[in-house]
Amino acid sequence: MASLIDIFGRGNNAYFSKGPISRLSFMRLQNNLLDTASTHTSAKYLTFSELNPLRTQDGRLAFTTYEEVADAIGRPYVKDEKAQIADFDPAAHYPNLVFLGLDLQQGRVDGGPQLGDYTGVPYFALDVTSSHYDTLKTSLASAGLKHTPTRVDLTLPHSESAIYSQARSLLDWNNRNRFCSSCGGRTLSTHGGAKVVCPPADKGVPRQRACSTRIGLHNQAFPRTDPTVVIAPISADSKRVLLGRGRRWPENYFSCLSGFVEPGESLETATRREAYEEAGVNVDRVQIHSSQPWPYPSTMLIGAMAQCVEWGEEISYPESELEEAKWFELGEIQHALKHGANPMWEPPIKGYTGLRVPPSQLMAHQVLKGVLRLFHR
Helix, strand or coil: CCHHHHHHEEEEEEECCCCCECCCCHHHHHHHHHHHHHHHCCCEEEEEECCEEECCCCEEEEEEHHHHHHHCCCCCCCCHHHHHHHCCCCCCCCEEEEEEEEEHHHHHHHCCCCEEEEEEEEEEEEEEECCHHHHHHHHHHHHCCCCCCCCCCCCHHHHHHHHHHHHHHHHHHHHHEEEEECCCEEEEEEHHHHHEEEECEECCCCCCCCCHHCCCCCCCCCCCEEEEEEEEEEEECCCEEEEECCCCCCCCCCCCCEECCCCCCCCHHHHHHHHHHHHHEEEEEEEEEEEEEECCCCCEEEEEEEEEECCCCCCCCCCCCEEEEEEEEHHHHHHHHHHHECCCCCCCCCCCCCEEEECCCCCCHHHHHHHHHHHCC
């Protein structure tokens, strides 16, 4: 009897995902547990400046302790959410701080605070961009640590990539939601950094403009994730895959098609639409392969394999987004994945002159591997 593993292989442990931290989201509601976790000697803080993480000189993520950040953040979880809202002062400094979760395995080895039924090492993300943190940043710099600018980072160990992804996405979301989209008032980040609310009063004085978010149960906002399909169109005879090359991409560098899922669309409908809009091909059966978080700023990449109908393989460019699109034999894809896969912003692998494709950390690479597993004999 065939299993899903036989058909699709073992689950794709996507880069930027499935790290050592258990999020334990229910703890975000318990300020006493967060207060204990955030002030414990084992707590690890990953700081960001302009969304760039703190790093060691060899490029690893660098974590600070509560003792190092205490003067800058105080005890942000000492009050419960109700008290925080009642005491809200829009002119005060509130740290952009996110509770990432606990490393339970590390807690069993190295110890950590007892938080309800769990013992683990707490992880937090802290935005130190503002001048409020200048003293802290000077101290970190004197220790040889630096918030390293980066556009897309594929160099981290897999476990650290997941911590980085979660931290960067949530800090970015909090930064983008400092003011209410309905009334324009200053918002308050709560729930361990995973929710923002629009307080009804500032320093105890009711806001003059009534906010529609206060009507019913809509006075809060939660982090958003933008779904994007990453598409590998397969020929009707299952012997070729269509790849595209963007207008600013290096010569001979191709990847899967992609596009955002629009409101009111299923993933399958979005896949069919994007395949046609980008390359003019008509696909019918869509099979979801796997997914990957993408923290730039907060996208969920959803890999999809889609088979063309027999009459729908002719390439055209309805949206004119691509420089070119081409059909490639499965053998060419296999060779490129094995010998020519690296980031487009790097030069080709030395000595390689064939088709170039994305590296294994990217969703497109994993979808193409899935196609080969199913169809390449």
